Amino acid sequence: MSTSEMSTSVTSAAAAASTTASAAASTTASATAPATATATQGAAPTVAAAPSRAVSMTINGQAVGPFQVPETLMLIDYLHEYAGLTGSRLGCGQGICHACVVILDQPDGTSVEMRSCITGAAYFQGKKIRTIEGHARRNAAGEVIALSPVQQKFLEFYSFQCGYCTPGFVNAATVLLERLARQPIAKDQVESVVTQALDSHICRCTGYVRYHRAVRDLVLATPGLTRDGGRGKPEKSGSARPESGTMTSTAGGAMISTAGGAMISTEGGAAKLTEHVAAKPKENGHVK
Numbered sequence: 001m002s003t004s005e006m007s008t009s010v011t012s013a014a015a016a017a018s019t020t021a022s023a024a025a026s027t028t029a030s031a032t033a034p035a036t037a038t039a040t041q042g043a044a045p046t047v048a049a050a051p052s053r054a055v056s057m058t059i060n061g062q063a064v065g066p067f068q069v070p071e072t073l074m075l076i077d078y079l080h081e082y083a084g085l086t087g088s089r090l091g092c093g094q095g096i097c098h099a100c101v102v103i104l105d106q107p108d109g110t111s112v113e114m115r116s117c118i119t120g121a122a123y124f125q126g127k128k129i130r131t132i133e134g135h136a137r138r139n140a141a142g143e144v145i146a147l148s149p150v151q152q153k154f155l156e157f158y159s160f161q162c163g164y165c166t167p168g169f170v171n172a173a174t175v176l177l178e179r180l181a182r183q184p185i186a187k188d189q190v191e192s193v194v195t196q197a198l199d200s201h202i203c204r205c206t207g208y209v210r211y212h213r214a215v216r217d218l219v220l221a222t223p224g225l226t227r228d229g230g231r232g233k234p235e236k237s238g239s240a241r242p243e244s245g246t247m248t249s250t251a252g253g254a255m256i257s258t259a260g261g262a263m264i265s266t267e268g269g270a271a272k273l274t275e276h277v278a279a280k281p282k283e284n285g286h287v288k
């Protein structure tokens with residue numbers, strides 16, 4: 001609802017309340033006397049101001065804020081409405097699909113996934129996060145000049161169709177690669193570790209196989225992520241839940257976007273994506 005619509009609704013509600021109070025006053029005078037007096041005086045309805053707080057954080061290496069935001073604001077709305085970063089996708093809005101995942105860089109050097117639809121912006125006060133906009137390399141003009149290895153691999157495997165889930169998958173795969181760089185796994189663990197890392201991400205288009213293959217290929221092709229020999233004990237999956245600041249967003253409506261090329265989420269990046277896909281040879285109607 002827009003501000004003007006909301007304003008109109010509040011005004012209408014006040015008028016209705018006033019009318020109701022007047023009607024009630026005419027039939028039950030003693031019980032409704034205070035309401036009648038209020039309506040007669042035409043006192044404006046008072047709406048308590050929502051509590052707010054200043055929130056600032058580092059996003060993709062840049063200091064953002066402080067912005068004075070409602071205390072109940074979810075991170076995804078902070079990104080979209082205050083930081084101007086619209087690449088993170090709101091899917092279910094209930095913590096289920098993981099389309100909205102961003103990366104939280106922790107003080108100990110590890111990184112974890114965070115669901116921005118159910119985590120309050122205030123939780124990230126003073127913290128460092130990465131969003132889908134922070135993966136590709138850009139020139140001084142902000143134009144994409146090179147995709148990240150994960151983004152590139154998803155293109156090569158044609159892992160997505162509409163792209164709505166892709167920012168979440170890019171972040172999940174990136175967290176996995178960073179974890180494996182700290183603690184390599186045996187090659188025979190790759191299948192299960194990749195499955196576990198992507199397991200919570202929902203894609204309604206591609207059936208997951210191409211995402212899985214792309215990440216598996218990248219893990220096996222990247223030096224230092226795997227080792228020969230016996231099984232080690234892999235770190236736990238890199239997703240986290242905050243101890244506090246978790247709330248449920250009701251921000252419906254974002255599902256209407258189809259967000260093609262959302263993996264890059266800039267116009268320049270989207271153009272690059274289109275060029276790349278168009279240039280790939282096709283097999284059975286699909287890009288190889």
Ligand code: FES
Binds near residue numbers: 092116118
């Ligand atoms: S988990 Fe579905 S939008 Fe956040």
Ligand code: FES
Binds near residue numbers: 166205
């Ligand atoms: S490509 Fe995953 S939801 Fe469309």
